[in-house]
Amino acid sequence: MAVLQEVATSRKLRKLPAEHPLNEIRSFLSDDDAANACKRLNDRRNDQAHLRRVDSIDLPHAIKDAFNDFETLVDNARFLADWPLLDIAEVRWDSLVRTSRVRYRELMGDHPVVPIKAMTLPSNDLEPGSLYLRDPNHGLHLLRPFLIGQDCIKCRTWSTFHVDRVPKGQVLLKSLEHGHVFKDPATDTASVLRVVGLL
Numbered sequence: 001m002a003v004l005q006e007v008a009t010s011r012k013l014r015k016l017p018a019e020h021p022l023n024e025i026r027s028f029l030s031d032d033d034a035a036n037a038c039k040r041l042n043d044r045r046n047d048q049a050h051l052r053r054v055d056s057i058d059l060p061h062a063i064k065d066a067f068n069d070f071e072t073l074v075d076n077a078r079f080l081a082d083w084p085l086l087d088i089a090e091v092r093w094d095s096l097v098r099t100s101r102v103r104y105r106e107l108m109g110d111h112p113v114v115p116i117k118a119m120t121l122p123s124n125d126l127e128p129g130s131l132y133l134r135d136p137n138h139g140l141h142l143l144r145p146f147l148i149g150q151d152c153i154k155c156r157t158w159s160t161f162h163v164d165r166v167p168k169g170q171v172l173l174k175s176l177e178h179g180h181v182f183k184d185p186a187t188d189t190a191s192v193l194r195v196v197g198l199l
Helices: 002-009 021-026 032-049 059-076 078-082 189-195
Strands: 085-094 099-107 116-121 131-134 140-142 148-151 158-165 172-175 181-183
Touching: 002 021, 032 059, 059 078
Parallel strands: none
Antiparallel strands: 085 099, 085 131, 099 116, 131 140, 148 158, 158 172, 172 181
16 A cells, blocks of 8 residues: 555656556556545555454445455556566677567466566667566566565565665565565665665
């Protein structure tokens, strides 16, 4: 909820290029129905966490309301299906034909084994080891430092991470899959966060 609100309201993120996928995510909560549904679900989650549970007599009605709110959010988030997440494994630039041969993993679904695919692009500005969103026109948009893909230091599985906190300049990453939090081993992440306006 906090991440969605930050993306939706951040003045700094308004400076992103018009075609950047975060702009579409920023509009996700601009719809009143989606924003209200998100708030109600967040309130329900907080009530549950603070032991303000729904009475068993009211539970069927509460489940129906929560499911309706969930359906509203899913309907408003359908655009995400058109933006596959790519993990760039390798980029080989051919100076003679001025194209890059790119090997990547398309991260769709929940299977841990993802096959390597290949494509040819007329540019040499992709970062191996970084995550990109591919838009419906096949343009690639760098997600670093908003989203980072790497092996988890705690459980050793490849995971996707976002910046959780930056206490005293130390960047802490949190996994979207399993919630593990650890200090980012990269030494330049804080400076990169400043470049994109998150610090």
